[in-house]
Amino acid sequence: MRIAIVGGRGQLGRVLAQTLGAQHQVLILDLPECDITQRSEIDCIADRAPDLVIHAAAMTDVDACARDPRAAFVANALGTQNVALACQRVRAPMVYISTNEVFDGAKDSPYLELDEPHAINSYGASKLAGERYVQMLLDRFYIVRLSWLFAPLGNNFPQKIIKLAKQKGALSVVTDEIANPTYAPDLAQAIVQLIETNHFGIYHLTNEGSVSRYNFAARILQLAGLAHIPLTPISLADYERDSTPPANGALANFAAATVLGIKLRPWQEALEEFFKSNV
Secondary structure, eight states: OEEEEETTTSHHHHHHHHHHTTTSEEEEEOTTTOOTTSTHHHHHHHTTOOSEEEEOOOOOOHHHHHHOHHHHHIIIIIHHHHHHHHHHHHTOOEEEEEEGGGSOSOOSSOBOTTSOOOOOSHHHHHHHHHHHHHHHHOSSEEEEEEOSEEOSSSSOHHHHHHHHHHHHSOEEEESSOEEOOEEHHHHHHHHHHHHTTTOOEEEEOOOBOOEEHHHHHHHHHHHTTOTTSOEEEEOGGGSOOSSOOOSBOOBOOOHIIIIIOOOOOBHHHHHHHHHHHHO
């Protein structure tokens, strides 16, 4: 199968290309040759006649999205519209990588795929708009929501915590923001399983279990041999930033686990492998 990965040089895209490359012909589409914000992206994708498109490109800097909502919607909503139109033209199914931030965080338990989204920041709203374009324009799609992605390479929370701990010698991390750390290699394997089913729909694919930013950081420091670094708990209200994340961003893998038997291991095991392999 010819699989085009839009955003193939990103944190998830690189892992997907490596994982899928063993069994499929993988086409990497990314800047500068393909820009999802331009109408020409439709031709860029369609001319390669893919059998499946994985759309992993996005403006993911949530604070930058808050500072420039227009740019967020151009990239994450209108950009997704272009990718979906390309899929429509070549009759290819699409995997759209979305986020837990389509939810407002008010629920007191993990969000199911059937829960109604309600974004409270520009990043989440723009990604939700992208979901709507996919649903309106295509009849064969997988919408895959994830949270707190980390990968062997890339700018992610574990790498930031280690860097800041070494630079500053002390850290303050929020205790009241909760979600599921998601290890890119595990997610890539789950996506491989998913696309083999042709069971289209919305899925929450994260590593099992949720954790606060504070406890996630504490475990990272421990595994990095930096447990001696002082770690101070603070609240979201005390942490100044441009974006407002959902306090409870935890996702429940209900649909894929129940119907398809697709499950990801606990985040603690994935984080240990991350350190054994990459740090």
